[in-house]
Amino acid sequence: MSSKPYSLFLKDFRSELRTRYAINSLAMFIIVAISVILFSIGNEKINENLTAGLFWVVIFFTAMSGLARVFVSEEERGTTMTLQLVASPSTVFTGKLIFNLVLVFCMNTVIALLYSALFDAFVLRNFALFLYTFILGNIGLAIASTIIAAIISKAGAKGTLYPVLSFPILLPLILTAVQLTLFSIDGTTFEKSIFELAVVICYDVIMLTASYMLFDFIWKD
């Protein structure tokens, strides 16, 4: 694979390995968030509803702490113009999206593993449904985070604006993903979860289409 977006992804990947812009903040946030939840519940047994909700709360806030870096780091280092001079807007968006997809999948796999090891109530009775939710949810999260990162990178108060702007955009995805996670914990069948799955698929398709249409206008001042 040697396409232009993949080359841009490789550039970001190598840059990340050298600068540790996102990895460190994501790792720290995952550890801190899960520790705080563990301390706050103590010896209490939390119900399935709360377990599914908290799982996606950790995912949402971890995403907020690291995924914006993909565009913010270019803007802060002043390399946005360099990127504009070597790649078309669609190449830039695809490259950055691949990077965020990889980051989201790695980050959420760690969260899911830690969660299943540390929370007794996180027992998946319908693992296949959870896997679908996890994959579709992560794709939606990565697409939405990437386009929001592109928007806020041009703004002044980037740190504050990212979660504020992300919350309403990600809310339909998070609510549906929480519901589907709850279904996979209590063992609900695929047939009964088809509506929620369709919502997440529609969300992913709409976000992807809207992002590609919007990005040209965001990228050029």
Added chain:
Amino acid sequence: MINFSVKAETLGKTFGRRLIFSDLEFEFTGNGIYGISGPNGSGKSTLVKIIAGLISPTKGTVKHILDKKEIPSEKLHNYIGFVSPYLILYEEFTAWENLNLFSQIRGISFNNELIEYLLKVFLLYDRKNDLVKTYSSGMKQRMKFIFAMMHSPHLLILDEPTSNLDDEGKDSVYRIIKEQGIDRIILIASNDKTDLELCSEKILLQNYKKMPAQELN
């Protein structure tokens, strides 16, 4: 022979309420060295950014025409080389890595011969494996020329090309501008008299507009 030209029609730019310039009309046809001059704040850098397709004009259009066909904006980066003091390369990579990454992202093959030639001309060959963050400002400026020329663009835009350069660096830049001006369009935005002496045609920006040609002398 490649027939490349740049044509601006009723070009205007405002930032908020502040007018930078309005109703600019010009055309660069045929290979050669062209200049843009004007006092500080007259919009030289803004104009070259618009010509490079980095920012949009508020009014009017800039057309880049290759063999009588207009180049679509999403492909414009393949035809343009750009050097400016506010252009920043990836400091966590070496010069060689930067150039290699750029050629991969552009989707062009890495021209080893050309890159080595440019590194030698701009006196960076011995430092090609050093991280860009260890370079002096003059070395970074010379590195930008290699970045701008590595894909043999049809239009080379140089915004204050000799800023941060010592005499040796300036000589290399002037030599390469004269050499490259034979088979492509070079556009220099500067206030430096020596830079502008290289130009066969000049645009003077003043009082939000293009001044008549006689005002230059």
